[in-house]
Amino acid sequence: MNYRKIVTILEETLREGGRAVEPEARVAVVAAVIANPWSGQGFVEDLSEGIARTASELGALLAPRVTAALGAPIQAYGKAAIVGLDGEIEHGSALIHTLQFGDHFRKAASATTLLPAVEKRGIAGITFDIPLKHFTDATIRSHHQSVEVRITDAPHPDEIIIALAAAAQGRPQQRLAPLSHEQ
Template sequence: MRIRKVTTIVEEILGEGGREVDPTARVAVVAAVIDNPWAGEGFVEDLAPGIDAVASDLGAVLAPRVMEALGAPLEAYGKAAIVGIDGEIEHGSALIHTLKFGNHFRDAANASTLLPAVEKRGLAGATFDIPLKHFTDATIRSHHQTTEVRIADAPHPHEIVIALAGATRGRPQQRLADLSTER
């Protein structure tokens, strides 16, 4: 695996709806820009060797960086893969939709839910939204949110951007009733 760059974005939301957010809502995204392990090979029937060569190592690089960047316990998380135009969306999916990748984040966060994901093909500078859900209970609505990401020079046509995102809390000023109260 060759990583061209790692980008870390941390957002702190101090106010929402004209009111102070207390405690401050913090969202961290860590994205690695890697060479697509299948670029230039044409259609690859068996993606397993590339998954085995990249996914676990990539999860091991990204997960601790997200936890460190948050600086507080994680409550929501998500993942993304943006594939350069010379690759297939399936290439990004292959790397992020495996326990070899996701378990690094689940273990670091003591999480139990599946990581919500987005994957797409895009040009350098493509904007993408990473969906976030509660890390132990996907039915908790306050933690259903997204964070927008853009890396100006990635992905190149032969690259994939792989990103993990975490949040220290749900949406600021959330006030929807619990899902269990609806009939």
């Protein structure tokens, strides 16, 4: 596969609402900037060849990296596909909305729910928010959160950013009732 770069982000929130967060809230993102496998081909009716060539390898690359970057058990997770201007949103969706990609992350996280996702097209430096949900029960509201990502020089028009995000907890200082991880 043609990777241009891999970006790792670790965010640790130590204070929220004027109070200490204990333990600190950790969110990790690992993103791969890749060549769009359908770039320059015009409209491709059947995307399955590019999916077979790319999706599983991406999942196998990103899942252990985001798990290691988080450094704690995963409680919430999400994914993203950001397509450069010469591609279609469907190109990114094709890579992340397949078990060949997602099962690597679900296995690493011991997760059972679908991965929430964002897909969009944009210019280099676009900001995008990856939604995160609880890893075994998407109705647990304490874990509904998002993480903002920006890679200043990506995606190029013929590239796709594929990213995974993981959190070690719900939102810092969450107080919505009644659905939480402890229940």
